[in-house]
Amino acid sequence: MSMEDSREGKLTLVTTKPCFGLPTDQIPYVESGRYVAYNNEKGGVIDCLREDGIVDLDSDFRTIPEWISMKAMVSSWLVDALVYELWVASDKTAVQKIYFSDLAWPIGTILHLKQSYAAKLHLGVTSENAERIETEIYSKASLAYGALSTQLGDGSFLFGDRPSSLDALFLGHTLIALQVLPDASVLKSKLLNFSNLVKYTEKLSTELIDPSAQSAVPAWSRVPSSEGNPSTSTNKSGGFSNWSSKPKSKPKKERTEEEKKFRRRAKYFLTAQLVSVLVFLSLFGGSDAGEVDFDEGDEGIDYYD
Template sequence: MSMELYVWQADFDLLSIDFKCLQFLAACKFCALPVTIIHSAKPSSSPTGEFPYFKVIDNRGQISEQITEFPKFVEFLRKCAFQLVLDSDLTELQKAEVEAYQCLLKKTLYPAMAHIMWKDDANYSTVTHKWFSSVMSFPRNFVYLERKRNKEINYVKAVNLTDINIIKHAMRTITNLSNKLGDKKYFFGDKPTSIDALIFGYLGPLLKLPVPSDRLQIHLLACSNLVRFVESILSIYLVIPEEQRKMAQLDKKEWLARKVEAQKDAHNKKKIIKDKKEVKAAAENSSMREVVIFGIGAIILSVAFAVHTGILVFDDDMAPQKNHPWHTVTTAAWRKYPNPSNGNVIGMDVLSQKIDNNVLKSERILQSHFSVPGWAAKLTGFSGTQYSHEYTEIDPNSKYMSLLTRNLNGSSFMHINEKLTYVPHPSDPEKTILKQEASVDVSLPAFTDTCEKAFLHTYSTNAVKGRKGMEWVIDIIKKEYTELTNLFETEVAEISDKVMNAFRHN
């Protein structure tokens, strides 16, 4: 007897790009199943026309069993009489809980994966379409992509939720999974089971794929224990061969370059040309009156940027304290936009994100919009849209988070830098200390002191607004956690009771 498992090819530091394939692969590795893994780009070999596809071939060369669904594959592995049996240490109640999670994640995370990979136009054109077109031969690739995308879009529509609500439900589920995992290595202890394979399959692509619309990815990155969970399985059980890893590293640079290039074109190309023309036109008129107006326009720009960056507390005398634990405050910092205290921030895009020595490093572009008088926009080149670069490092082990923010446009005559650091209170773990530093450098003779003082004054006076904004986000997080926990416990209990009743009747 022999066994074969057909999956999509490896890429993006994953042994397969498809989340269902990753679930099958993880389950195989957890129980050391003696199966031949075949990476393929021809799903027509499967009876369903999709991967994964698992088959058992008997001694006569005949196919004795075919499996394409994960629950049936788990059932098969539990019955196998090999050296290691999947879920052998689980109680009947825990096995019922696994089935409950299978139903729940199919209801919440599956629609999100279908939306991210197949319905979202930016993600589909940047990642999905390009990847499948490159690994499959013509014209099979176009036929498959058209059929697959229509199928997944119809599935998302059948859920009968808006795109925003699909992502929100997935975010809540990820938060609940993070709370359930806690400090454990795996969800049921120190030994991986089918529930770990199930959850890993969903989270792996969410963490690794370079999708432009990455709100769910950013939320996952904020759950450091789930990131550690995924990276641990990748490094122990689903290790990519060294040669493939080197090729993937080269490809990763190309994917990142494509993403960065697209973002730069979208945000800066037209704006840069317009800014240069307007700044040049303003510079040609050297009258004192226009120089004075230009200086006033610079003050308006500095104040506008201060409003944008002033959402957090600023205090010259001592580091402000937040009456919440470090992990709560840092989660709120990731999700601080949008909030009622600052509606100027209208967009965020991730340039890069990686895990380096267990430290999350991320770069984002923040887009804000302010109302600016027409004469100031004409003379300064500032149309009311402000772009800022944010660099973040989060070390969950030492509980340290830092954010560095600087302005991008308007830098020809003004540089603004802000640094935030979050650390736990040394004597009270229920509190967090925030240290905030800001500097402004104005390149306008005779107006330097005026502009810098105006910026720092506005920055300081936004302290109350900053506290309200953070507290609002923290309240939302607590409310989401409470609501989701109650809903989650209710659904798991109901499904567990149904499964246990089924066991009793059988």
């Protein structure tokens, strides 16, 4: 199918496994007829659509110095801040629900520890510099939010009268920060200090995300105006501060004998999985110790188990 034919069709963003009221997936993609653009190819869906001649979101902006610098700032400072919040600064509740909810507990725990270590390595966090790195990350995030808030003003988009890839990147960031991070999040509190950025997120989310599929998300139109005092948006009812509040506990229903048996079997199953993982790690973790040196008849070759 030619690119001209693909332009006539409707572009559809395909994702799976909704979580926190947001569509989430490791590899989302856009399709139109037989044309497909994957997010793990050519720099992502946006670059695929541009290079393949489908649509260029940035044709009017990529020569504007301020736009270039702000996109670089979102792609670096704010990405690092979100990585730090999800994998280093907070408990694993949010990432467990997004990434590991379908996995057995021991496997999910091991993968979380692995990713947390990778995040610390990426950010350069060690036990000696942890406090300094954290201060730098949040300071850069505050500067980024301030610059974006000034650029946005009362407009609908960050530049001009239509969205660009900068809007796409920043909206993805703000949706996660506001809907996924807990109320105690430092990054979330810093974002809530800028009421125009919160309203910007509300407006675009209402327009772009199907409200019928977001049953867990309150109506964003109830977030009050906070002109002159942007931080007040965290204290009003119906705002983002209530998104992570726990629902009232329901009276416990007495389990049947069959349910009790099922729970006992589930515990045994998880225990068996944990033992198997530990045995696997112990066996392969010690495999390097199996080095055997043979005599000269083997021409100096070392064999390893």
